[in-house]
Amino acid sequence: MHGKRVLLVIGGGIAAYKTLELIRLLRREGVEIAPVLTEAGAEFVTPLSVAALAGQAVNQELFDLTREAEMGHIQLSRAADLVVVAPATANLMAKLAAGLADDLASTLLLATDKPVLMAPAMNVRMWDHAATRRNRAQLGADGVSFVGPDEGPMACGEFGPGRMAEPPAILAAIRRALGGALQLTDLANPPLAAPAPLAGRRVLVTSGPTHEPIDPVRYIANRSSGAQGTAIAAALRDLGAEVVFVTGPAEVPPPPGVEVVKVETAAEMARAVEAALPVDVAVMAAAVADWRVENGSDRKIKKDGSGRPPSLQMAENTDILATVSQPGPCRPALVVGFAAETHDVIAHATAKRARKGCDWIVANDVSPGTGIMGGTENAVTLITPAGAEEWPRLPKAEVARRLATRVAEALAAPAPLVPPAPR
Structure with a gap:
């Protein structure tokens, strides 16, 4: 993957700490990273730590006067080979599924013509909620790829699916995504979503x-x-x-x-x-x-004294x-x-x-x-x-x-x- 470029969107969740390890693994593979930190993501990891590991300045503001004079959000969304969202919160998934663009991260996701890979992370009840399942299905139909979530204990004390995939698993998914075609999508004639491989089974x-x-x-x-x-x-x-x-x-x-x-x-x-x-x-x-x-x-067996x-x-x-x-x-x-x-x-x-x-x-x-x-x-x-x-x-x-x-x-x-x- 040496020389490939990944636009990495870090959402707001406790799993954001895992993204720092993902950055380290990607840099070791020779991948160039353009990090984007949401407002909520900055509550969990600092811009300084992200920038130090990525070797690039962190992008946070949609209305950055210097960058937006050159349509910076468009350049960011197009310059990468792959867009990775980790952690992908329920909010980020919902925004992209609905086509909303009210901050830098959601605007980049809507403006990009490159493949998008999401690593969801949220509470088990949020992941199982009908709205999230509906958004997940819509994003899949729109061509978004997913890795995880895993199942296990969570920071909130509950157990179930919703844990962000571990960094090595996300790295493997990125390898698979970058190994595929990286040609620009024909936005005028987008490909039809493939039917689910086990539909009807x-x-x-x-x-x-x-x-x-x-x-x-x-x-x-x-x-x-x-x-x-x-x-x-x-x-x-x-x-x-x-x-x-x-x-x-x-x-x-x-x-x-x-x-x-x-x-x-x-x-x-x-x-x-x-x-x-x-x-x-x-x-x-x-x-x-x-x-x-x-x-x-059919009755509790008791000791008989013997x-x-x-x-x-x-x-x-x-x-x-x-x-x-x-x-x-x-x-x-x-x-x-x-x-x-x-x-x-x-x-x-x-x-x-x-x-x-x-x-x-x-x-x-x-x-x-x-x-x-x-x-x-x-x-x-x-x-x-x-x-x-x-x-x-x-x-x-x-x-x-x-x-x-x-x-x-x-x-x-x-x-x-x-x-x-x-x-």
Whole structure:
């Protein structure tokens, strides 16, 4: 990217501190940066720190007499190869979606003829609000690209999607954007927005743990938070898919814009999955319990004074992934399983793919110390008939985006893996 020029708009949000690191990474790649700091952005990072890292004066005022004598805002908007907004607040997104231009940043965004990449950052409720979702869809239709947001804990104490993507992820998105065509857009004949790649496709996603009751008070469970499955459902939704989201008792709320089916036990999840078929794609991200308590009690089990623990008889649960993967008229065109392993990850996952009969397995190492299960990041290996493809450690939202993109590419391939499910 050496010699490329990026117009960097810094919006007003706590995530603005991450933008300073992004500037450092871009400068290391040889990118020239023209920084624009909004009035609200200056409440979080100083013009001095931005200018020192960017090596350029910070642009803040629309009515700068010296620069505007030469139509400075037009020159700024046209001189760059790419416009990046990080953090992209709900306000900035709304302004561009509505075509408003009442300050330097919004005027530049409206005046530019270059590609625009936004890295949203806001409270989870703001991101999930119908107005923001509407603006996000409009901007996407207008040709604006997005990276993130990620999912995780926020400065306000809430948890969910809305965290600005990490600087390395934004850098990767900038690389992709600059690798494409950088010709001037023909404003008289703008290209039509491409249809969403998964429009018209029905996708099933399972997520979260299952709880297998011992008695009305106690149950057997695992440490899955449901964060990765939730992010996958959101990413597939964003590509236009109709998503059926079957979730166990997860720590994170379901994403908006999908059909939610809440379950507790593996047996309930199996029934919900069967009811959702047929679908074009099944992504089985849930951490389903392998066993259930066969002799559970409908009353709380009490100590009997003997000092001996109760004897629990275990029975194997229905193998949902294997059932969905079986050949037949309701078999999805693509079945993606998950393998959470603590050792010999690739070997176990490869064997699981063959044993279950699914098309792909997303494998990850959840051994103690990785922070994967219940955390905000994931490091996965995608197991396909072609072999093992290791992905770097990324925010779970970025893992989800990559997987959703691969799903869309697989469905668009001339020869699907198996015949699609009948409708």
